[in-house]
Amino acid sequence: PKPGSRHLHQDRQLWAPLTLADFEAINRCERPLPENFNFAGDVLDQWAQKEKTGERPANPALWWVNGKGGEVKWSFGELGTLSRKAATVLTEPCGLRRGDRVAVILPRIPEWWLVNVACMRTGLVFMPGTVQLTAKDLLYRLRASKAKCLVASDEVAPAVESIMSECPDLKTKLLVSPRSRHGWLSFQELFHGASAEHSGVRTASQDPVAIYFTSGTTGSPKMAQHSQGSLGIGLTLCGRYWLDLKSSDILWNVSDTGWIKAAIGSVFSPWVHGACVFVHQLAQFDTDTILDTLTSYPITTLCCAPTVYRMLVQRDLKRYKFQELRYCLSGGEPLNPEVVEQWRGQTGLQLHEGYGQTEVGILCANLKGQKIKPGSMGKGAPPNDVQIIDENGNILPPGKEGEIALRVKPTRPICFFSGYVDNPDKTAATTRGNFYVTGDRGVMDNDGYFWFVGRADDVIISSGYRIGPFEVESALLEHHAVVESAVVSSPDPIRGEVVKAFVVLSAPFKSSDPEKLTLELQDHVKKSTAPYKYPRKVEFVESLPKTITGKIRRNVLRDHEWGRT
Numbered sequence: 001p002k003p004g005s006r007h008l009h010q011d012r013q014l015w016a017p018l019t020l021a022d023f024e025a026i027n028r029c030e031r032p033l034p035e036n037f038n039f040a041g042d043v044l045d046q047w048a049q050k051e052k053t054g055e056r057p058a059n060p061a062l063w064w065v066n067g068k069g070g071e072v073k074w075s076f077g078e079l080g081t082l083s084r085k086a087a088t089v090l091t092e093p094c095g096l097r098r099g100d101r102v103a104v105i106l107p108r109i110p111e112w113w114l115v116n117v118a119c120m121r122t123g124l125v126f127m128p129g130t131v132q133l134t135a136k137d138l139l140y141r142l143r144a145s146k147a148k149c150l151v152a153s154d155e156v157a158p159a160v161e162s163i164m165s166e167c168p169d170l171k172t173k174l175l176v177s178p179r180s181r182h183g184w185l186s187f188q189e190l191f192h193g194a195s196a197e198h199s200g201v202r203t204a205s206q207d208p209v210a211i212y213f214t215s216g217t218t219g220s221p222k223m224a225q226h227s228q229g230s231l232g233i234g235l236t237l238c239g240r241y242w243l244d245l246k247s248s249d250i251l252w253n254v255s256d257t258g259w260i261k262a263a264i265g266s267v268f269s270p271w272v273h274g275a276c277v278f279v280h281q282l283a284q285f286d287t288d289t290i291l292d293t294l295t296s297y298p299i300t301t302l303c304c305a306p307t308v309y310r311m312l313v314q315r316d317l318k319r320y321k322f323q324e325l326r327y328c329l330s331g332g333e334p335l336n337p338e339v340v341e342q343w344r345g346q347t348g349l350q351l352h353e354g355y356g357q358t359e360v361g362i363l364c365a366n367l368k369g370q371k372i373k374p375g376s377m378g379k380g381a382p383p384n385d386v387q388i389i390d391e392n393g394n395i396l397p398p399g400k401e402g403e404i405a406l407r408v409k410p411t412r413p414i415c416f417f418s419g420y421v422d423n424p425d426k427t428a429a430t431t432r433g434n435f436y437v438t439g440d441r442g443v444m445d446n447d448g449y450f451w452f453v454g455r456a457d458d459v460i461i462s463s464g465y466r467i468g469p470f471e472v473e474s475a476l477l478e479h480h481a482v483v484e485s486a487v488v489s490s491p492d493p494i495r496g497e498v499v500k501a502f503v504v505l506s507a508p509f510k511s512s513d514p515e516k517l518t519l520e521l522q523d524h525v526k527k528s529t530a531p532y533k534y535p536r537k538v539e540f541v542e543s544l545p546k547t548i549t550g551k552i553r554r555n556v557l558r559d560h561e562w563g564r565t
């Protein structure tokens with residue numbers, strides 16, 4: 001073992017494994033956070049033991065399909081063996097050491113889960129990203145994080161190669177592909193020959209486990225860091241009371257691997273409860289595949305962004321007989337009451353909306369068994385103390401609009417992130433009085449239900465994506481037609497809101513065909529930064545509203561879009 005680390009199996013003899021009841025008690029602050037905790041060793045390997053003794057149903061831990069006949073089913077025992085092999089790959093040929101950061105840009109393929117668990121075992125910091133990231137996005141992430149290793153698939157390999165020379169900290173590129181590629185180590189080849197005799201690192205509960213890049217109003221995305229404890233223990237109650245999971249359940253969380261929603265719904269919450277994580281590769285999103293999959297597999301629990309439900313209720317759902325579906329959830333953006341009613345009317349199933357953020361996990365939710373008020377995001381999810389506060393950090397009474405906030409003093413909730421890496425000012429700016437401020441505005445009613453109003457800043461939430469206007473404006477500015485632009489949210493019946501760009505053109509482009517130029521600018525943004533951010537609406541204007549100091553007043557444009565005075 002490395003200095004400062006001990007073999008997990010040796011420690012096993014020294015202390016009893018933590019149980020689900022222990023995790024719940026830790027979340028409720030009825031017992032302290034253990035000094036040491038490792039999700040792979042302390043949770044996944046415990047479920048592998050329970051499989052052996054028959055204390056867990058014969059339900060896979062991971063069930064992956066690709067819609068083309070490809071299928072993988074791993075028990076917790078198999079996940080243990082295979083993730084130890086992956087851990088050997090990361091520590092031996094890749095030479096990674098505890099605390100090193102690993103950027104993982106993979107689609108929904110089983111290797112994403114293997115590398116994720118392998119990072120937990122070895123104390124490496126997992127940094128997921130969507131395969132929609134462009135070369136420019138990757139360059140920023142690799143440089144900001146000083147990642148030592150990048151694990152990627154064929155679709156992003158060329159983009160990585162184009163920026164490699166500007167990433168001096170990146171020592172290893174690991175390719176997950178049946179083909180080999182010059183300059184890359186082959187995950188498949190190394191994995192094939194790797195030993196499963198890997199000893200995990202005894203991580204501290206507060207050790208970093210993952211970093212998520214999250215967008216704000218200004219600047220580039222921030223690096224929100226979570227710990228072994230915040231994700232590994234902090235999502236236990238959400239798994240029980242919001243997701244209603246038991247070890248016999250099969251949960252399909254239709255989320256890209258790049259977001260914390262994948263950690264919540266496709267890793268930590270289901271696995272802490274011993275449930276099966278179902279994954280469809282969904283190389284291309286389409287509603288037919290969603291409906292066929294629910295019809296063909298015994299999925300009990302479905303979690304999607306509201307945009308997906310909005311797309312699904314356009315279909316004649318009564319034609320489909322879902323095999324085992326009993327419980328449905330949504331998260332990532334506000335859910336409209338009409339969709340809740342349409343889904344219930346067509347499927348007989350209630351939709352349970354949850355509201356959360358990368359920094360805090362799930363804050364509010366329509367919990368299992370709780371009366372649902374359509375359009376509300378439910379009550380504060382246990383054990384969170386969620387309040388509506390004013391600009392001075394004072395709690396506002398029911399019915400008053402303010403900022404949605406989570407109490408973090410005097411006691412930090414277990415699920416709370418560790419902070420933004422290398423950015424103490426931004427971390428401190430999220431605290432007001434005793435609260436973490438979400439940047440979202442809302443109202444709490446007399447019964448304690450929360451109602452989302454909108455963002456307090458200029459961030460755009462479109463189809464569940466959190467999009468910073470600055471990132472889109474910067475991409476537009478690279479185009480020679482654009483003198484300046486302002487990017488705001490605009491209402492959309494399917495995506496909730498979409499990105500709209502108000503663009504001031506340079507003189508030579510003022511007489512261009514607006515439709516052609518719109519397409520050209522959209523295409524340009526899709527190439528410059530991750531395509532999900534592209535402006536779905538573009539309006540050419542002579543000038544932008546500004547303050548006397550010359551700052552663009554996005555709020556004027558946004559209010560106009562939303563018909564607000």
Ligand code: BCO
Nearest residue numbers: 255259260261285305307331332356357358463464531532
């Ligand atoms: O709609 P368009 O076709 O015009 O554009 C799409 C893609 O076609 C395009 N695109 C993608 N790759 C491209 C490309 N264009 C050019 N070159 C490429 N290589 O870009 C647009 C991407 O938009 P999209 O991702 O919304 O696509 P789509 O297929 O419409 O997907 C719909 C959804 C609903 C499946 C998708 O929007 C989605 O997954 N949304 C959920 C996001 C999510 O999981 N959010 C949770 C964040 S975590 C959180 O909120 C914490 C609390 C729980």
